[in-house]
Amino acid sequence: METLKTFFEFAEVCERIEKESSSLVITDMVADFLKELEEEELRICPYLLMGKIFPEWMDRELGVGKSLLYNALSRASGRNETELEELLRETGDIGKVAEVAMHRRTQQTLFLGGEEKLTIVEIYKTLEKIAEASGKGSQTTKVRYLEYLFSSSSPKEARYLARLVMGEMRIKVGEGIMRDAIAKAFGKTPEEVERAYMFITDFGEVAIATKKGELDKIGITLFRPVKMMLAQISPDLEEAMKEMGTCAVEWKYDGARVQIHVGNEGVKVFSRRFEDLTKPLVDVVEEIKEVVGVEKAILDGEAVAYDKSGKPKAFQYILRRLRRKYGIEEKKEEIPIHIFLFDCLYVDGESLIDKPLKERRSKLERIVRGGKRISVATQTITGEVSVAEKVYRDALDAGHEGIMLKNLSSPYIPGRRGKHWLKHKPIMETLDLVVVGADWGKGKHAHLLSSFYLACIDENTGELLEVGKVATGPTEDELKELTNILSELIIEQKGTYVKLEPKIVFEVAYEEIQKSPNYPSGYALRFPRFVRVRDDKSPEEADNLSRIEELYRKYQ
Amino acid sequence: MFKATIDAELFKDAVDIVSVLVDESIFSTDEEVIISKAVEPANAAMVILEMKKNAFDIYESDSHELGIDLKRLSTVLDMAQRGDMVELELEDHKLKIVMGGLRYHLSLLDPSTIRKIPKVPQIQLPAKVVVDGSTIQRAIKAASTVGSYVALGVEDESFYIETEGDTDKLRFVLGKDELIDLQGDDVRSLFSLDYLRSITRSRAFGRGIVTLEIGIDYPIKISFSFADDKIRALYIVAPRVEAV
Numbered sequence: 113m114e115t116l117k118t119f120f121e122f123a124e125v126c127e128r129i130e131k132e133s134s135s136l137v138i139t140d141m142v143a144d145f146l147k148e149l150e151e152e153e154l155r156i157c158p159y160l161l162m163g164k165i166f167p168e169w170m171d172r173e174l175g176v177g178k179s180l181l182y183n184a185l186s187r188a189s190g191r192n193e194t195e196l197e198e199l200l201r202e203t204g205d206i207g208k209v210a211e212v213a214m215h216r217r218t219q220q221t222l223f224l225g226g227e228e229k230l231t232i233v234e235i236y237k238t239l240e241k242i243a244e245a246s247g248k249g250s251q252t253t254k255v256r257y258l259e260y261l262f263s264s265s266s267p268k269e270a271r272y273l274a275r276l277v278m279g280e281m282r283i284k285v286g287e288g289i290m291r292d293a294i295a296k297a298f299g300k301t302p303e304e305v306e307r308a309y310m311f312i313t314d315f316g317e318v319a320i321a322t323k324k325g326e327l328d329k330i331g332i333t334l335f336r337p338v339k340m341m342l343a344q345i346s347p348d349l350e351e352a353m354k355e356m357g358t359c360a361v362e363w364k365y366d367g368a369r370v371q372i373h374v375g376n377e378g379v380k381v382f383s384r385r386f387e388d389l390t391k392p393l394v395d396v397v398e399e400i401k402e403v404v405g406v407e408k409a410i411l412d413g414e415a416v417a418y419d420k421s422g423k424p425k426a427f428q429y430i431l432r433r434l435r436r437k438y439g440i441e442e443k444k445e446e447i448p449i450h451i452f453l454f455d456c457l458y459v460d461g462e463s464l465i466d467k468p469l470k471e472r473r474s475k476l477e478r479i480v481r482g483g484k485r486i487s488v489a490t491q492t493i494t495g496e497v498s499v500a501e502k503v504y505r506d507a508l509d510a511g512h513e514g515i516m517l518k519n520l521s522s523p524y525i526p527g528r529r530g531k532h533w534l535k536h537k538p539i540m541e542t543l544d545l546v547v548v549g550a551d552w553g554k555g556k557h558a559h560l561l562s563s564f565y566l567a568c569i570d571e572n573t574g575e576l577l578e579v580g581k582v583a584t585g586p587t588e589d590e591l592k593e594l595t596n597i598l599s600e601l602i603i604e605q606k607g608t609y610v611k612l613e614p615k616i617v618f619e620v621a622y623e624e625i626q627k628s629p630n631y632p633s634g635y636a637l638r639f640p641r642f643v644r645v646r647d648d649k650s651p652e653e654a655d656n657l658s659r660i661e662e663l664y665r666k667y668q
Numbered sequence: 669m670f671k672a673t674i675d676a677e678l679f680k681d682a683v684d685i686v687s688v689l690v691d692e693s694i695f696s697t698d699e700e701v702i703i704s705k706a707v708e709p710a711n712a713a714m715v716i717l718e719m720k721k722n723a724f725d726i727y728e729s730d731s732h733e734l735g736i737d738l739k740r741l742s743t744v745l746d747m748a749q750r751g752d753m754v755e756l757e758l759e760d761h762k763l764k765i766v767m768g769g770l771r772y773h774l775s776l777l778d779p780s781t782i783r784k785i786p787k788v789p790q791i792q793l794p795a796k797v798v799v800d801g802s803t804i805q806r807a808i809k810a811a812s813t814v815g816s817y818v819a820l821g822v823e824d825e826s827f828y829i830e831t832e833g834d835t836d837k838l839r840f841v842l843g844k845d846e847l848i849d850l851q852g853d854d855v856r857s858l859f860s861l862d863y864l865r866s867i868t869r870s871r872a873f874g875r876g877i878v879t880l881e882i883g884i885d886y887p888i889k890i891s892f893s894f895a896d897d898k899i900r901a902l903y904i905v906a907p908r909v910e911a912v
Contacts, residue, residue, distance in 0.1 A: 188710050190860065190908050192816075219860060220906040221711035222887060223786045256691075260709035260783075 117153060118229040119265070122160065123272045129161075129283045135572050142285060142293035151320055156236045158290050158315035162574065163281025165239050167314045168386045169337050174243050176254055176277055178206075184258035185210055185274070190219030204604040204611055207282065210274030215267040230264050235273070280613070286574025290315050298322040310339045310526035313386070332463045334375045334408055337382040339527030341412075341455075343516055345541040345663075346534040349504065350497050352517055356534065358495035360469060360518040363507040364535050365452055365489075366424045367416035368648065372400060372451075374409045385650055389415075396449055396485050403483040411476070412455035412524075413489070417447045423511040452489040453480055457524055465524040469532075472524065493520070504536065513537050529659075541663060542643055543568070546651045547616045548576055550598055552608040553591075561595045561610070566620060566640070568633055571656040576614055577633035579660065585621075585642025594645070614651045619643040625664040635660050670697055670734070670758035673726040676748035676767055678895055681872040683745060685717050685901045687738035688870045689863075694779050695736050697729040704736075705785040713863040713905045714785060723898035725753065732758060735777030744772050789904065793881035793889060795822045795852035799842065801878040801892060804829075805868045807840045812861050814838045817908055820882055821856035827880075831861070848877060855882045857907040867903050885909060 125145050132138050142161060149157055159167055166172040182193045191213045199209045238257050245253040258277070262270055275281050285293075291309060295302045300322050308318045308330040321327050332338055346352035353359070370389060373380045379400050381389040390397055393415065404411070417425040425447065456476035457465050464472050473491065480488050492503050504515045514537035522532035545566035553562030563583035567576040586594060601613040621641045628636035646654075686693050686704050693706040700721050707714040721727045741763075748754060748767050755766040763774040807829045811818045815833035822828075827847060830839040844850050867873065872894050881889040885907055893900040 187862070218908045218910070219710065219712055220887075220909065222707065222714055222789055222904060222906045223711055253691075256709040260711075263710040263712070 116150060116231040116233050117148070119232050119235045119269050119273070120229050122157070122232050123266075123269045126161070126272050126281070126283050127268065129285065133284075135284070135289060138284060138573075139289050139292045139296060142289060143296040146293060146297040146319060151323075152233055154319045154323065155316035157232065158294070158319055160232070160236070160276060161281075161283070161285045162287070162290055162315075163276065163279060163283070163285070165236070165276060166243070167316065169313050171386055171388050172243055174239060174277060175246070175250075176242060176258065178278070180251060180255055181206070181258065181274065181277060184255045185213050185262055185270075187255070188219065188259045188262035189213040189217040191216060201604055205275075205282070206278045206280060207271040207275040210262065211267045211271035214262065214265060214270040219263075221263055230261070230269075235261060239277075284573035284575050286569070286571060287315075288572040289574075294319045294322050300327060310528075312336055313339055332410065332458050332465060334410065334458065335373050335377070335380055337371055337373075337386045338410065338457060338465075340369055340371060340384055341524050341526060341533060342529040343533035343535040344529055344531055346517070346536050347541070349500060349536050352534050352536060353495070353497045353500055355531075356517050356519060358493065358520070360473070360516075360520055361492045361494060361500045361503045362454055362489050362516045362518065363452075363503070363510070364513040364516050364537065365414040365416050366511065366513045367414045367452075370413055370415045370451060372409075372411040372413065372453075374400060374404050374406075374411070376407060383648070385648070385653065393449065396451055399483045399485050400451075403481045403486050404479060405481060406460050406479045408458070408460050409456065409479060410458040411453050411480070412457060413451050413453035415449055415451045417449050449485060451486045453486065454489040454491070455524060465526070467523065468521040469518055469524075470520045508538065542619045542621045543579075543637070543660070543663070544617050544619050544646050544649055544654045545579060546576055546614045546654045547598065547612055547618055548578065548614050549609060549611050552610070557591070559595075560591045561598050562591060564594075564598075564618065564642070566618060566637075567614070567654075568660055569652065569654055569656045570633075571658060574652075576651075577657060578631045579633045579635050580631060580637040580640050582618065582620055582637075582640040582642050584640075590642075597645075617646040617649045617651060617654045619646050625660060627664070633657060633660065635664060670729040670732050670756070671726065672724045672729065672756045673753055674724045674756070676745065676752040676754040677750065678723065678899070679754055680742070680745045680748065681870075681894065682717060682719055682723075682899050683738060683741055684871045686715055687742055688866045689713055689715050689903075691739055692735065692737050692777055692782050694782050694784075695734040697732045697734065699729060702729075705788070707783065707785045708863070711906070712860065713867070713903065714788070715867075716788070716902045718900045718902075720898045723895050726755075733779040734758070734763060735779040735782050736763070737774075737777055740774060744770075744774065789887065791883070791887060791889070791904075793852075793855075793883040793886065795855040795882045796849070797822065797827045797847060797880040797882065798849035799827070799847050799878055799880070801868075801872075801876050802874040803842070804878055804880075805874045808861065808864050808868045810840065811838055812865055815861065817858055817860050818864060819856055819858050820880065820888060821854070822850065822852065822882065823854050823856075825850065855884050855886075857882055857885050857888060858910065859888065859905055860908055863905045867905070870901075872899075872901070 129138050129141055165174055182196050185196060186193045196209055196213060199212055238261055242254045242257045261273055265273055291305050292302050295305045304327055305318060308327050311330055311332050321330055369384045371382045379397050381393050383389050419425050456472050459475055477488055494500060507515055517534040519532040545568055547564050548567045549565035550561040551563045553560045563581050565578055565581050567578045570577055598612055601615055603611045603613055621643050622637040622639055624638045626636050626638055686706055689708045690706040693704045695702055695704045702719040704717045744765055747770060752768045757764040761776055763776060765772040765774060811831040814836045815831035818829055818831040820829055825844045826841050828841045876892045876894050878892045887904050887906050890903040
C-alpha cells in the first residue's frame with residue numbers, strides 16, 4: 113500500500129525552504145520533495161508549496177477571511193480572539209499567530225497523541241469541503257472544518273496551515289522555481305515543462321504528466337483557459353516598424369482581454385486571470401453561438417464597453433460590468449459591450465497555436481460572421497510607417513489605447529511577452545506594482561494613508577521587492593478611497609508606517625527608472641505618479657523584476 | 669435489513685443527543701442495539717448514544733452503518749405530531765421514514781466520509797455527582813452570561829460550578845442534601861462553556877437525572893438515560909488548562 117505523506121512532513125519541508133535563500137538550493141529541495149510523491153499528492157503539492165490551494169484556472173476560492181480563521185483558531189486552541197489579533201499586530205505573520213496559539217493551547221483534546229497525523233491529502237480534501245460550503249450556515253461549516261484541522265495540528269503544522277488558508281505562504285517558491293523543480297525531479301527541461309504549463313496552467317497536472325513521461329501529450333484543451341499571448345511595449349513606432357518589417361497593425365482596444373471557448377457543451381468566456389466571465393457577459397455569449405460557424409473553437413479578443421456617444425468607456429466601467437455577478441439584466445442596457453476578436457487558437461479539434469498569425473487570422477475570418485456585438489478586429493497589413501501612424505491616430509481618435517504590431521509569421525506563444533507582438537501607446541509605459549506599505553499623512557491628511565510603498569515580483573522566487581514610494585497623483589477623494597481599501601489590509605503599524613498585505617496593485621507612471629542600492633529590487637522610480645488601482649490584476653500579475661530591468665535598459 | 673418502529677418524540681430526543689454536538693454521525697445497528705459515537709471537530713467533546721432494541725415497538729436489524737445527516741433528519745422529525753409513531757426502514761440505500769401519513773426517503777451519507785471516532789478514552793474519575801439535569805441546565809445557562817469557561821468541582825461535601833468573566837463572578841453550590849448522590853474526593857476541572865452549553869441544551873437532558881464524573885484537570889463524563897434506561901447518553905468533554 114502506498115504511504116501518503118503527512119502534513120507534518122510538508123510543514124518540515126516548508127520550514128527548510130523558508131530558511132534557505134538560494135533559489136538553486138530551493139529548486140533542489142522542491143524537486144526532491146516532488147520526486148517522493150504519489151500521483152494524488154503530486155496533483156496538489158505544487159500549489160500548496162506555492163502557497164495556493166487551487167490552481168487559477170479553477171476559479172475557486174476558500175472563502176475564509178481573517179475573522180473566520182481567528183474564530184476557528186480560538187476554538188481549537190482555547191485562546192481568545194483579541195489575543196490572536198494582538199499577536200498578529202506584533203508579528204505580522206498569521207503563521208506565527210497560529211503556531212503560538214496552538215503552542216499555548218488551553219483547550220485539551222480527548223485523544224492527545226493517540227491520533228495519527230493528518231496527511232497532506234486529508235488536509236486538502238478538508239480544504240476542498242471548506243471551499244464547497246456556501247449559502248446559509250456555511251460560515252459555521254467552514255469554521256468547524258478549520259477547527260478540526262487546527263486541533264489536529266502541531267504548532268508547526270498550524271503555522272503553515274494558517275499561512276496557506278490566508279494565502280501568505282512566505283516561502284520563496286514561485287512559478288519559476290516550480291517549473292525548474294518539476295523539470296529537475298523528472299528529467300525534463302524547464303522549457304518542456306513551461307510549454308505544457310502554458311496550455312493547461314496547472315502545475316499539478318503538468319508534474320504528473322512529466323513523471324509519467326507524457327508531457328508531449330499535453331496540448332490546448334477546450335474549456336481550459338490558456339495563458340494569453342502578451343506584447344512588449346515599443347515607445348518608438350518608426351523603430352518598431354523597422355524591426356518588424358511588413359506586419360499586421362491592429363488597434364489596441366481599451367477594454368478587457370477575453371478568451372472565448374466554444375464547444376458542444378456551450379460557450380465559456382475567461383478573463384486574463386481565468387475568471388469565468390460567461391455569466392456577466394451573458395448577452396454577448398448568446399451571440400457568440402450565432403456568429404461562430406464551427407462547433408469548437410478557442411478565440412482571443414478584447415471586450416469593450418461603450419457609452420451613449422459610442423466612445424469606449426474607461427476600463428473601470430467594463431470591469432464593473434464584468435464583475436457583477438448579480439443584476440445582469442438590469443445592467444445590460446446601461447453598458448453595451450462589443451467584443452473584437454483578433455486571434456484563433458483552436459478550431460474543431462485542431463490546435464492552431466503553432467501556425468503563423470497569417471494563417472490563424474484567415475481561419476478566424478472564415479469562421480466568424482460579424483454580429484451586432486461581435487466582430488473581427490480590423491487589421492491592416494503594411495510595412496509603411498505612415499500607414500501604421502494613420503491607424504495609430506485613428507485608434508486614439510476613437511478613444512482607444514494605441515496600436516498593436518504583430519509579426520505575421522509568428523506562432524501564438526501563450527503567456528509570453530515576446531517581440532512578436534509589440535504595442536505602441538502615447539505615454540511612457542506605466543508599471544503595475546504591488547502596494548506593500550504606506551505612511552499616514554501629516555496635518556489635515558493625518559487620517560489618510562498618503563504615500564505608498566511599491567514592490568515588484570521577483571518571478572523566480574515570488575518575493576516582493578520594493579522599487580519606490582509614490583505620493584503624488586491621487587486626488588483627495590481617491591486618497592479617501594485608497595485609505596478605505598488599504599486600511600483593511602494593515603498587518604502591523606510602526607509610528608506612521610503601516611505594513612500592508614500585498615493585495616492591491618497600482619498602475620504607476622514615472623519619469624525614469626534608475627539603479628538604486630536603496631531598494632531591495634536594485635531599482636528606483638524617479639518621480640513616480642499614481643495613475644489608478646488595477647483591480648483587474650492580482651498581485652501575482654503585477655510587473656516583475658525582469659520587466660523593470662527590461663524597461664531600464666530600453667529607456668537608458 | 670433494518671426495520672424499526674418507535675415513538676416519534678422518543679426518537680427525536682435520542683437524535684437530539686448527538687445533533688447538539690455534531691452535524692453528521694454514523695448510526696451502527698445490529699440485532700440488539702443502535703449505537704452512535706461522534707466527536708466534534710476540535711476533538712474536545714464526544715458523544716455516545718445507545719438505543720436498545722426494546723426502546724422500539726418493532727426492531728429487526730442486521731449489522732449496518734447508516735451515515736446520517738442529523739440536520740436533515742431533525743427537520744423531518746420536527747414534522748411529527750405528539751403521539752405519532754415513526755417507522756424507519758433501510759430501502760435502496762436510503763432511510764425510509766414514515767410517520768402520520770408522511771413518507772420521506774432520507775439520503776444516507778457515505779460512512780467513509782464521516783469522521784470515525786478515535787478510541788474512546790478509558791478514564792476513571794475520582795468524584796461522582798448525581799443531580800437533576802434541569803439544575804445543571806440552569807447553572808450552565810447562568811454561567812454563560814458571565815464567562816466563557818467554567819470550573820466544575822467538589823469541595824467540602826458540596827458540588828460547585830463557578831465562572832469568572834471580565835467583570836463578574838458566579839458561584840453555584842449544591843450541598844450533599846440537595847444532590848441525589850455525591851461520592852469521592854475533592855476535584856476541580858475547567859471546561860469551555862461552548863461544549864457544556866451544547867450538551868445541556870439537548871431535550872432529554874433537563875428532564876432526567878444526570879451523573880457527572882469529575883477529576884482534577886481531567887475530562888468530565890456526563891451521562892443520563894431515559895425510557896426506562898433503554899436509551900443512554902454519555903458525553904466526554906476534554907478540559908481546558910489555565911491560560912499561561
